[in-house]
Amino acid sequence: MQTSPDNDLTTAEPSVQASSHTTAAFSPLYQQIKGFILNSLHAGEWKPGESIPSEMELAARFKVSQGTVRKAIDELASENLLLRRQGKGTFVATHAEQQVQFRFLKLVPDSGTRGSEGPAQRDIIECRRSRATADVARALALRTGDTVLQARRVLSFGGSPIILEDIWLPAAPFKGLTADRLANYQGPMYALFETEFNVRMVRAEENIRAIPASDVHELLLKVKPGTPLLSVERVAYTYRDEPMELRRGCYRTETHHYHNTLG
Amino acid sequence: MQTSPDNDLTTAEPSVQASSHTTAAFSPLYQQIKGFILNSLHAGEWKPGESIPSEMELAARFKVSQGTVRKAIDELASENLLLRRQGKGTFVATHAEQQVQFRFLKLVPDSGTRGSEGPAQRDIIECRRSRATADVARALALRTGDTVLQARRVLSFGGSPIILEDIWLPAAPFKGLTADRLANYQGPMYALFETEFNVRMVRAEENIRAIPASDVHELLLKVKPGTPLLSVERVAYTYRDEPMELRRGCYRTETHHYHNTLG
DNA sequence: TAGTGGTCTAGACCACATA
DNA sequence: ATGTGGTCTAGACCACTAC
Numbered sequence: 313m314q315t316s317p318d319n320d321l322t323t324a325e326p327s328v329q330a331s332s333h334t335t336a337a338f339s340p341l342y343q344q345i346k347g348f349i350l351n352s353l354h355a356g357e358w359k360p361g362e363s364i365p366s367e368m369e370l371a372a373r374f375k376v377s378q379g380t381v382r383k384a385i386d387e388l389a390s391e392n393l394l395l396r397r398q399g400k401g402t403f404v405a406t407h408a409e410q411q412v413q414f415r416f417l418k419l420v421p422d423s424g425t426r427g428s429e430g431p432a433q434r435d436i437i438e439c440r441r442s443r444a445t446a447d448v449a450r451a452l453a454l455r456t457g458d459t460v461l462q463a464r465r466v467l468s469f470g471g472s473p474i475i476l477e478d479i480w481l482p483a484a485p486f487k488g489l490t491a492d493r494l495a496n497y498q499g500p501m502y503a504l505f506e507t508e509f510n511v512r513m514v515r516a517e518e519n520i521r522a523i524p525a526s527d528v529h530e531l532l533l534k535v536k537p538g539t540p541l542l543s544v545e546r547v548a549y550t551y552r553d554e555p556m557e558l559r560r561g562c563y564r565t566e567t568h569h570y571h572n573t574l575g
Numbered sequence: 576m577q578t579s580p581d582n583d584l585t586t587a588e589p590s591v592q593a594s595s596h597t598t599a600a601f602s603p604l605y606q607q608i609k610g611f612i613l614n615s616l617h618a619g620e621w622k623p624g625e626s627i628p629s630e631m632e633l634a635a636r637f638k639v640s641q642g643t644v645r646k647a648i649d650e651l652a653s654e655n656l657l658l659r660r661q662g663k664g665t666f667v668a669t670h671a672e673q674q675v676q677f678r679f680l681k682l683v684p685d686s687g688t689r690g691s692e693g694p695a696q697r698d699i700i701e702c703r704r705s706r707a708t709a710d711v712a713r714a715l716a717l718r719t720g721d722t723v724l725q726a727r728r729v730l731s732f733g734g735s736p737i738i739l740e741d742i743w744l745p746a747a748p749f750k751g752l753t754a755d756r757l758a759n760y761q762g763p764m765y766a767l768f769e770t771e772f773n774v775r776m777v778r779a780e781e782n783i784r785a786i787p788a789s790d791v792h793e794l795l796l797k798v799k800p801g802t803p804l805l806s807v808e809r810v811a812y813t814y815r816d817e818p819m820e821l822r823r824g825c826y827r828t829e830t831h832h833y834h835n836t837l838g
Numbered sequence: 839t840a841g842t843g844g845t846c847t848a849g850a851c852c853a854c855a856t857a
Numbered sequence: 858a859t860g861t862g863g864t865c866t867a868g869a870c871c872a873c874t875a876c
C-alpha cells in the first residue's frame with residue numbers, strides 16, 4: 313500500500329513498513345508517522361495553539377494501531393513540538409503561552425523569580441533592512457549580501473537596562489515584515505513569527521563568552537567600558553532544522569545570571 | 576496484593592495501584608516501578624556499568640506486564656540514568672564511558688572538536704579538608720562549619736591554562752577520600768565518585784556570569800587583571816536530588832566558548 | 839539457538855473535559 | 858453521555874548480540 317484514496321491530505325502518506333525485505337532503508341512505522349506529522353506542522357496545516365486530530369483518527373487515517381500513533385506523538389511531545397492535554401486533545405505548541413513565554417531566555421534575576429521586577433521594558437533602538445555580512449550569512453545559511461532584517465533593542469528589568477540584543481532575520485521567509493511592524497509589535501517576538509509568518513522556532517543553540525563592554529555598551533547599557541558582559545550568540549531553528557534567526561545578546565550580570573540545567 | 580513472598584529483594588515492593596478508590600494518592604503502576612528501580616540504583620544494588628535485570632524478569636518480579644516495566648525504563652533511559660542496548664540488555668549509566676566523558680563540561684574550543692587540542696592537562700593546586708562557609712553549606716544542604724573536602728585545580732588545553740576550578744564535597748558521603756587520593760587520581764573525577772563511593776552525579780544546575788579576572792586568575796590562568804572571565808557555579812545532584820558537589824569554575828573564553836542547546 | 843530489547847497490535851479500563 | 862488522552866495487558870514478530 314502506497315497511498316489510499318480516502319486520505320484527504322495533499323501530502324504523501326508514509327509508506328507502510330516493508331517487512332518482506334530487511335534492507336538498510338528500514339524505518340519503524342511510528343517514525344514514519346512522526347515524519348508525516350512533522351511535515352504537516354511545517355506546512356502549517358495545523359497551526360500553533362490549534363489541536364491536531366485525535367489519536368484514533370490519525371490511527372484510522374494511517375491504518376495503524378492507536379499505540380503506534382501514540383508513540384510518534386510521545387516523541388514529538390517530549391521535544392516540545394506538541395502538547396498533550398488529557399481529556400481535551402493534542403495541541404501544537406506555541407510561544408504565545410504564558411508558561412513558555414521565556415523558554416529561550418535563560419537570564420534570571422539573582423533574587424526573586426522572573427517577573428518579580430515587574431514587566432520587562434523593550435526599547436527598539438534600530439530596525440532596518442540590510443545586507444548579510446559573511447558571518448551572518450553563514451549562521452543563517454544564506455549567501456553574503458542577501459537581504460536580511462536587522463533590529464537592535466534594549467531590554468530593561470526593574471528600570472535598569474540589562475540586555476542589548478542584535479537580531480538578524482532572513483528577508484525571504486519574513487516577506488512583508490516591515491521594520492515598523494517589528495518596532496511597534498507588543499508581545500513575544502517568536503509569537504509574532506508564528507501567527508504572521510508561520511515560522512515556529514523549536515530549537516536554538518547558544519554560544520557564550522565573557523567580553524569587555526565597549527562604548528556602545530556604555531551608552532546603551534549604562535556600564536563602564538571594560539565591564540565584563542555575557543555575550544550570548546543564538547541561532548534559532550524551525551521544524552526542519554532550518555536556521556531562521558541569529559541573535560547576539562550582551563547581558564549585564566551584576567544582578568542577573570544565566571541559569572542552565574545539565575541533564 | 577501488598578508484597579509477595581517469592582520476591583527476593585530486601586526493599587519493599589511497590590504496592591499495586593488500588594483501583595477500588597480513586598484518592599489523590601493514586602500513582603500509575605509504571606511510576607511505582609520507576610521508583611523502585613530508582614531505589615535500587617540509589618542503594619547501589621546495580622552499579623554503574625552493570626546491567627540490570629531484563630524486562631521480562633522485572634515484569635515477573637513485580638507481577639506486571641513487560642510493557643509496564645518498559646515504560647518505567649523508557650523514562651529512566653530518557654533521563655540518562657539507564658542505557659538500553661538492543662540484544663544485550665539495559666545498563667546503569669556511568670561517567671566512565673568515553674561518550675559521556677564531558678557530559679557536564681560545556682566549554683568547547685572555537686574551532687575543531689573537543690579533544691582536537693590533545694588531552695587535557697590537570698594540575699591540582701590545592702586539596703584539603705576545611706569547614707563549610709555559609710554559602711557553601713547552603714549549596715550542599717549542610718550546616719555552616721561542617722567538614723568539607725576542598726580542591727582547586729587548573730585545566731589546560733593545548734598547553735594553555737583555560738579553566739580554574741574550586742570544588743567542594745561534603746565529607747560524610749566521601750568518607751575515606753583523602754586529599755592525596757584526589758590529587759593523584761587519573762581519570763574523570765565523577766567516575767572516581769561512582770566506583771569508590773557509590774555517588775553518581777545525574778543532574779546539575781549551573782549559574783553563569785561574567786566577572787573580571789583577579790590577581791589569583793592572573794597567576795593561575797595567565798590573564799591580565801580585569802580580563803572578562805566566565806564564572807560558572809555548578810551544583811551536582813545524585814539520584815534522590817541530593818546536592819553532592821559544589822564547583823566554581825572560571826573559564827577563559829578567548830579561544831573557547833560555552834555551548835548550550837535550548838530545547 | 840537462545841535471550842535481549844524494539845516494534846506493533848487489539849482491546850480493556852481509567853481519568854479528565856465538555857456538553 | 859461522549860470523546861479525549863493515560864494506563865495496562867497479552868501476545869506476536871523483528872533486529873541485534875552472544876554462544
